[in-house]
Amino acid sequence: MMLLERQPQLQQMDALLADAIGGRGRVVVVLGEAGAGKTALVEAFASRLDDGLTMLRSACEDLSIPDPLGPLYDLAREARWELPRAMDDRQVQRLPLFS
Known part of the structure; x- marks a missing residue:
């Protein structure tokens, strides 16, 4: 291309x-x-x-109220990183996890 x-x-x-x-x-x-x-x-x-080579891609949501740290969460999921179950259930703050 x-x-x-x-x-x-x-x-x-x-x-x-x-x-x-x-x-x-x-x-x-x-x-x-x-x-x-x-x-x-x-x-x-x-x-x-x-x-x-592996390339991980993520994008910001095209919503009026985007999910905080959504692109980082998407990258973690795409990379198949083990994340706490509570995070998957959105029961914990993600900021400390990605800080």
């Missing part, structure tokens, strides 16, 4: 991936207005990854 005018962002993401592979973990946040091409950029980047 070829994205117009997105090569600098893809190169930056490639450099951050090289850092992560080298043992210096990285988190990439892609933000912008609706329709700006965020999803296309991430999908283009993901399509270039080696099969041995």
Whole structure:
């Protein structure tokens, strides 16, 4: 997939991936207005990854009252991290868990 005018962002993401592979973990946040091409950029980047790499993705909810720390919760679930059962039942505060 070829994205117009997105090569600098893809190169930056490639450099951050090289850092992560080298043992210096990285988190990439892609933000912008609706329709700006965020999803296309991430999908283009993901399509270039080696099969041995795992990329976890999350997104903010498009609701008027988003779930606090929802994207972190989604990442934890996608990574299959063991989370306390109470957290799954939303009985505890998530802020201390992710702090």
